[in-house]
Amino acid sequence: MKKAQSSKLKAQNYNGVIDRYKKYLPVTDRTPVITLKEGNTPLIYSKFLSKIIGANFEVYLKYEGLNPTGSFKDRGMTVAISKVCEEGPGAVICASTGNTSASAAAYAAAAGIKCIVLIPSGAIALGKLSQALIHGAVVIAINGNFDDALNLVKEITAKYPITLVNSINPYRIEGQKTASFEICDYLEDSPEFQVMPVGNAGNITAYWKGYKEYKGIGLIKKLPKMLGFQAAGAAPIVKGHPIKYPKTIATAIRIGNPASWKQAEEARDESEGLIDMVSDKQILEAYKLLATKDGVFVEPASATSVAGLLKLAHKGYFKLQAPSSKLQTKIVCILTGHGLKDPDRAIETVKKPKVVKANLKAVLREIGY
Numbered sequence: 001m002k003k004a005q006s007s008k009l010k011a012q013n014y015n016g017v018i019d020r021y022k023k024y025l026p027v028t029d030r031t032p033v034i035t036l037k038e039g040n041t042p043l044i045y046s047k048f049l050s051k052i053i054g055a056n057f058e059v060y061l062k063y064e065g066l067n068p069t070g071s072f073k074d075r076g077m078t079v080a081i082s083k084v085c086e087e088g089p090g091a092v093i094c095a096s097t098g099n100t101s102a103s104a105a106a107y108a109a110a111a112g113i114k115c116i117v118l119i120p121s122g123a124i125a126l127g128k129l130s131q132a133l134i135h136g137a138v139v140i141a142i143n144g145n146f147d148d149a150l151n152l153v154k155e156i157t158a159k160y161p162i163t164l165v166n167s168i169n170p171y172r173i174e175g176q177k178t179a180s181f182e183i184c185d186y187l188e189d190s191p192e193f194q195v196m197p198v199g200n201a202g203n204i205t206a207y208w209k210g211y212k213e214y215k216g217i218g219l220i221k222k223l224p225k226m227l228g229f230q231a232a233g234a235a236p237i238v239k240g241h242p243i244k245y246p247k248t249i250a251t252a253i254r255i256g257n258p259a260s261w262k263q264a265e266e267a268r269d270e271s272e273g274l275i276d277m278v279s280d281k282q283i284l285e286a287y288k289l290l291a292t293k294d295g296v297f298v299e300p301a302s303a304t305s306v307a308g309l310l311k312l313a314h315k316g317y318f319k320l321q322a323p324s325s326k327l328q329t330k331i332v333c334i335l336t337g338h339g340l341k342d343p344d345r346a347i348e349t350v351k352k353p354k355v356v357k358a359n360l361k362a363v364l365r366e367i368g369y
């Protein structure tokens with residue numbers, strides 16, 4: 001009895017990223033904290049990927065799909081929505097490829113405020129759309145892409161008292177930087193390399209800011225090389241110009257003109273990292289590998305990290321760039337969102353279950369006994 005009670009108390013100890021990292025966030029004692037206990041996501045050691053990269057390498061997966069609404073967006077949204085509530089009654093709006101709207105809708109519901117989302121018609125995964133709808137957001141699908149939707153919400157928020165909660169909202173970046181704090185707290189320093197998908201480029205901006213802050217106050221000794229990956233059909237930063245009609249199955253990064261373009265390039269250059277691209281085929285291969293070899297189900301955009309990791313490994317990048325062949329080198333891949341967001345893609349990617357007669361003989365024949 002006593003034992004059960006104490007473990008129950010322990011489970012109540014974690015209260016989300018604002019509570020845990022408030023020293024490093026733009027909040028005060030007067031900020032009403034709207035939280036769904038986001039953050040504190042696992043950093044999973046990947047035996048499979050570590051072996052591929054080679055001896056002396058450790059690959060970890062930061063499984064951000066385990067946030068309350070299934071993506072890292074929750075880290076930024078808790079701060080953005082709490083600040084809206086601090087500043088007075090308000091409404092929020094965002095343009096979204098899906099996950100921002102799911103997160104904004106959930107946190108706005110928890111805060112009791114209005115949420116409006118603009119999505120590209122027909123281009124967002126069903127799981128994400130269902131989230132925005134069930135949380136009670138006003139969902140408007142436009143006949144355009146993400147970049148068109150973002151331009152519209154910028155125009156609306158310039159004229160009306162509605163707060164924009166896309167990642168150009170600086171509070172989003174502040175909240176999202178807590179993911180790099182968690183990685184450093186867990187590894188007791190920064191990793192040597194961090195690999196991640198790049199869409200609107202808010203997240204790479206946030207991670208880099210987090211690492212630099214931890215280094216600045218002496219909590220870590222070094223900084224990682226930031227390795228960002230775009231999908232080949234939506235790779236404006238790699239190509240050096242906006243892409244008018246971005247195309248990729250990784251809908252969360254189907255973005256042709258990233259809002260934080262400049263900051264992403266700064267993260268790349270200051271860290272001596274790179275921003276490169278991978279094909280949809282490489283993304284889907286990594287997507288299947290993560291699920292079948294590591295037991296981790298992510299949405300396609302998240303698999304971009306691992307597709308990038310494998311592309312670089314194939315070129316011998318890590319062996320060339322690692323500080324010393326004698327030391328353990330740590331690589332963290334950010335897995336930004338959960339696989340259940342986009343179940344259609346999973347089913348399309350694998351063989352459908354075979355239908356047989358409902359008898360023992362038929363089943364045994366199929367399973368090879």
Ligand SMILES: *Cc1c(COP(=O)(O)O)cnc(C)c1O
Binds near residue numbers: 199302
């Ligand atoms: C938002 C998102 C991204 C891209 O992040 P940016 O900050 O836009 O670069 C990648 N993966 C998933 C699952 C996302 O939801």
